[in-house]
Amino acid sequence: MLGVAIRIAQRMGIHSESILAKCTALEAEMSRRLWWSLIIFDTRIGEMADSKATSLLPAWDCRVPLNVNDSDLRQEMKEPPQVQGKSTDALFAVVRSELADFVRHTMFHLSFFGPAARPIDTNIQHGTHTDSKMDSLGKVVEDRYLNFCDPDNPLHFMTIWTTRGNLAKFRLMEHHFRYSDSSLHQAAAQRDAALSYALSMLECNTKLMTSPLTKGFIWMVYSYFPFMGYIQIVQHLKWRPMSAQATKAWQIMSDNYHARLDSLSVKDRFFKLLTSFVLQAWEAREAALKQSGEASATPEIVLSIRHSLEHMALDADNSSAGQPYGAINIESPDFAMSMPMGLGSHGPIHGMGGHDDYVFSGPGACPDIPGISPRNLDLDHLDWSAMDWDLGNALNSETGASK
Numbered sequence: 568m569l570g571v572a573i574r575i576a577q578r579m580g581i582h583s584e585s586i587l588a589k590c591t592a593l594e595a596e597m598s599r600r601l602w603w604s605l606i607i608f609d610t611r612i613g614e615m616a617d618s619k620a621t622s623l624l625p626a627w628d629c630r631v632p633l634n635v636n637d638s639d640l641r642q643e644m645k646e647p648p649q650v651q652g653k654s655t656d657a658l659f660a661v662v663r664s665e666l667a668d669f670v671r672h673t674m675f676h677l678s679f680f681g682p683a684a685r686p687i688d689t690n691i692q693h694g695t696h697t698d699s700k701m702d703s704l705g706k707v708v709e710d711r712y713l714n715f716c717d718p719d720n721p722l723h724f725m726t727i728w729t730t731r732g733n734l735a736k737f738r739l740m741e742h743h744f745r746y747s748d749s750s751l752h753q754a755a756a757q758r759d760a761a762l763s764y765a766l767s768m769l770e771c772n773t774k775l776m777t778s779p780l781t782k783g784f785i786w787m788v789y790s791y792f793p794f795m796g797y798i799q800i801v802q803h804l805k806w807r808p809m810s811a812q813a814t815k816a817w818q819i820m821s822d823n824y825h826a827r828l829d830s831l832s833v834k835d836r837f838f839k840l841l842t843s844f845v846l847q848a849w850e851a852r853e854a855a856l857k858q859s860g861e862a863s864a865t866p867e868i869v870l871s872i873r874h875s876l877e878h879m880a881l882d883a884d885n886s887s888a889g890q891p892y893g894a895i896n897i898e899s900p901d902f903a904m905s906m907p908m909g910l911g912s913h914g915p916i917h918g919m920g921g922h923d924d925y926v927f928s929g930p931g932a933c934p935d936i937p938g939i940s941p942r943n944l945d946l947d948h949l950d951w952s953a954m955d956w957d958l959g960n961a962l963n964s965e966t967g968a969s970k
Contacts, residue, residue: 569612573605573622582606582627592647593640599632600657603664610667623671624681631664632657634712653715659726662712666733669704673737675744701738708734724780732771732793739764739799762803762812768796769823776826789830793823797841801848808852809859817852820845821867828871842872 580586581598590598609622636655639648655661670676708730716723742761775781775788800816807813824831831838849869856863 569605569609573609576602576605582629584628584630587629591642592644593642596633596635596640596647599629600660602629603632603660603667607663607667621680623667623676625672631668632661634658634661653712654717654720654723658712658716659722659729662708662726662730663733665708666704666730666737669700670737673700673741675741678744699738699741701734701741705734705738719780721780721783724778725775725784728771728774732768732775735764735767735771736793736795739768739795758803758807759812761799762816765796765799765803766812766816766819768793769800769819772796773819773823773826776823792827792830794837794841798844801844804848805851808848808855813852814863817866817868824868824871842876845869845872 576582579598581602587595587598606622613622633647634650634653634655634657635648636657639651713727713730716727718724718727739761742757742764746757772788772791772793776785781788797820800820803810804813804816845868849866852863
């Protein structure tokens, strides 16, 4: 139905400003709102089903909707309404559309979704480009919108933390695009930067999950699990278990995990994948602490995971036939980690909301997941454009299983 709606919208021409110029001011503005809603939703669905969806490629020129109230749009108006204030009914939709419009023109987006449309920039390819497009966007969005938001207003609260979470995600994606083939990827400053983006993703998600202000939007928040951030963090913690930010990172993961506990299912295969990674990182931390003679309290996330696994072990129906739980090593370079492109999403492996979204075959934790092997996962060396993104469909087509 979504595909049909988009095709109808294209035939109507609401994606083209030259066609919208022939419409009334009201019709043109409502068309822009409709087009961006459709295209962002299509991008979201594409992350879960077809990672090479090209919805956001700059092949159309529909402008971002105006930041105006619904009451400002009237049938009789001859000209588009003037943007009067920073806070309007359309704030959330406008900000996410602006982020999407910016991202679809970036090098990291074009490199993955439309390599032929990407201009050649050898500085970026070799990791020597010093300007961060996402940092510039972040400043503009903060100054233009977020600084004027009332954090006690539910819509504003959602806008603030959804936007900041998305900005952190896009910074992490940009970071890996810029440094994956560069000798700078091993530099402490680069590793710390990547960790800070991942931690910010989880912190923003925790605020959304725990605030009473998001009660009316919790259906949306539940759907977006920051898996990419978790992978970045646990990999850092396994490599550098005694780093200066390790204690803070464990606390942030614990807070987010606790906030999302009700939305997680121990029967979900990605729950098992995530917890396997977390436990491996904690084992590295415990070994380092033991070697140094230091003592440290076990993080809440580890205690909760162990508690869940103990209950699973007691359940004969969920028995894994003696297979070791932590069978996947988080250091595998072939691990098919998602690079999400849509606004608000965290990739095809976000779906941990109590649903068995993907069916894994074979013995052990998940040995048949395309791209996963018991070797080292190195996010800095991942070929973002060559990975098998359509994880769920690949598994189902190979096993003949269905959700």
